[in-house]
Amino acid sequence: GAVVSQHPSWVICKSGTSVKIECRSLDFQATTMFWYRQFPKQSLMLMATSNEGSKATYEQGVEKDKFLINHASLTLSTLTVTSAHPEDSSFYICSAMGTSGRATGAYEQFFGPGTRLTVL
């Protein structure tokens, strides 16, 4: 259980185009999903917290007009990189927070396999 998928797994696009990345919780409902960005050989940087039915909360320094997040259902969150530029090339990872750990307060995150974005 607790499987999270991302689509696509990799994408190459031209500068100036927009790219949408999907994050799905396959076997559980997730009221909260997180989007991370990872540069080569670096740690994960949290970009935003996505809550179903409400606006995402962005971390300081992350442009919300650049990285549009929509969490339309309890199993799907999307990240759209608008007007992508080469500096947006990165590995994007999402996670979904399950509720099964509510009793212990764990609220564990389950991670997707990541999406490699390359902007030419």
Added chain:
Amino acid sequence: AQSVAQPEDQVNVAEGNPLTVKCTYSVSGNPYLFWYVQYPNRGLQFLLKYITGDNLVKGSYGFEAEFNKSQTSFHLKKPSALVSDSALYFCAVRDAGTYKYIFGTGTRLKVLA
């Protein structure tokens, strides 16, 4: 503020030898601690977690970690390393107030045949 430190950028160990990847943390309240492994161009794979209970936590692929409250450490260990264990390892702590994960900088483990 919550924080996690992984003091070693890289750890080298010979195959068959025990391995330790270090992690120290700083949290207010009860710590929720996690270890993940990442292979090239892949997402994070869960190894183990400490929520409460036994200080020695056993996880996937023969890994274990010891929660030490007095030393605020949560070091990852394995009795006998395999070449296939070579990967990037992340320690994380869950922020008590926001449910966000705070990741360490990662430690690259290299197991030499």
